[in-house]
Amino acid sequence: MSDQLKYFLEEGKMPKTWYNIAADLPKPMEPPLHPGTLKPIGPDDLAPLFPMALIGQEVSQDREIEIPDPVRNIYKQWRPSPLFRARNLEKFLDTPAKIYYKYEGVSPTGSHKPNTAVAQAFFNKEEGTKKITTETGAGQWGSSLAFACQIFGIELDVYMVKVSFEQKPYRKLIMQTYGARCVASPSNETESGKAILAKDPNNTGSLGIAISEAVEMAAKDPNTKYSLGSVLNHVLMHQTIVGNEALLQMEMADDYPDILVGCTGGGSNFSGLVLPFLGKKFRENKNTRVIACEPKSCPSLTKGKYVYDFGDTGRLTPLVKMHTLGSQFIPPATHSGGLRYHGMAPLVSHLKEIGAIEAQAFGQKECFEAGVSFARTEGIVPAPEATHAVKGAIAAAMECKKNGESKTILFNLCGHGHFDMKAYGDFFDNNLAEDKYDEVGVNKALEELPKIA
Numbered sequence: 001m002s003d004q005l006k007y008f009l010e011e012g013k014m015p016k017t018w019y020n021i022a023a024d025l026p027k028p029m030e031p032p033l034h035p036g037t038l039k040p041i042g043p044d045d046l047a048p049l050f051p052m053a054l055i056g057q058e059v060s061q062d063r064e065i066e067i068p069d070p071v072r073n074i075y076k077q078w079r080p081s082p083l084f085r086a087r088n089l090e091k092f093l094d095t096p097a098k099i100y101y102k103y104e105g106v107s108p109t110g111s112h113k114p115n116t117a118v119a120q121a122f123f124n125k126e127e128g129t130k131k132i133t134t135e136t137g138a139g140q141w142g143s144s145l146a147f148a149c150q151i152f153g154i155e156l157d158v159y160m161v162k163v164s165f166e167q168k169p170y171r172k173l174i175m176q177t178y179g180a181r182c183v184a185s186p187s188n189e190t191e192s193g194k195a196i197l198a199k200d201p202n203n204t205g206s207l208g209i210a211i212s213e214a215v216e217m218a219a220k221d222p223n224t225k226y227s228l229g230s231v232l233n234h235v236l237m238h239q240t241i242v243g244n245e246a247l248l249q250m251e252m253a254d255d256y257p258d259i260l261v262g263c264t265g266g267g268s269n270f271s272g273l274v275l276p277f278l279g280k281k282f283r284e285n286k287n288t289r290v291i292a293c294e295p296k297s298c299p300s301l302t303k304g305k306y307v308y309d310f311g312d313t314g315r316l317t318p319l320v321k322m323h324t325l326g327s328q329f330i331p332p333a334t335h336s337g338g339l340r341y342h343g344m345a346p347l348v349s350h351l352k353e354i355g356a357i358e359a360q361a362f363g364q365k366e367c368f369e370a371g372v373s374f375a376r377t378e379g380i381v382p383a384p385e386a387t388h389a390v391k392g393a394i395a396a397a398m399e400c401k402k403n404g405e406s407k408t409i410l411f412n413l414c415g416h417g418h419f420d421m422k423a424y425g426d427f428f429d430n431n432l433a434e435d436k437y438d439e440v441g442v443n444k445a446l447e448e449l450p451k452i453a
């Protein structure tokens, strides 16, 4: 039997654990605060929204957390996901750098999101949850959770940002196909939605608003829990299956990345790839450069303030310390729906603050240009969000070319763009809006930050 065949057949090659970087952080994170008392929140505060197993993972200090067998068995449908060397892209760029990418578009819904959706649905089912509510931007998260809830027999209501609900009917239909109910947000089903619509009947929605609606519905009903597709520690941890596999695959390639790249909306696919490598950097003093790539129109890491803020527009969530553009800021509509979030995962923000990672912001045209180059050389059409990582990797490879350095670059190709071809159409027709960083809007939202001494 060839080694490749062995690799495919031997299930042990899929890592048995997720990686929890809390065990290796050189400096601990700041705790989330209760918005009323401003004291650190405890498990009881979160119990109405999440099953205890996930609350435990949120605060765990254990380095390795075992992936339950039922979750691994579902992962096996598409994991381990492939890691490729982008030789044609290297040739096209004429760079001495080696470029590798981990491809998460092979999952049933075409992105990394099922890695946590399946885990979250499993732990909810274990604790008797009957129904879950959630938000979704472009629909990647909603469709992934719909897939997972269907497997475990849990009902699902998805509050989908209205602009995407109207512009992206296919993902809504995928959710329906999996048996979930999808509602345009802001909706008339919740107090938070009604409050927004009363002020602005034509509001096209945002992730922050949709989160408020989903949280509100879960808080009202003891049989309903809430699920978030990014930002929280346990979500980022579930994604580390990506980096844990990549560590083994880079070993198989007899190589190790000097530079890691990922795109950041809430920070989960980026963390999934980079955290296991960062752990090695902390433990073994490895010299790995880690770059988070975000859109110029929603630049929380590069332009946001590192302060305590709400995770949602309706101010229902705990206060978390993160890079934020202000929870009242509504990012401009772009084709990268998954990157339109006012904040950033507290863990990713912390890593930036302690200098373990850096961040770069890119415009949507240069990102689509990179996406097209990638499709023409490597054959995979990246999701609009993923084009930010492609752009970041190309920029790093061009820097290597300028300096005559043959560094090894690894980036996360977190999803394919098959349901986002309208975005590519707009790019080809020269119809992409210029990147607008709404400085006035951000400053106004920052003035409304909660005041914390």
Ligand SMILES: *Cc1c(COP(=O)(O)O)cnc(C)c1O
Binding pocket: 111, 112, 113, 140, 141, 229, 230, 231, 263, 264, 265, 266, 267, 268, 269, 270, 338, 339, 383, 385, 386, 414, 415, 416
């Ligand atoms: C949701 C999504 C993102 C943004 O979320 P992160 O938590 O930052 O990963 C990026 N890319 C794709 C394909 C997505 O579906």
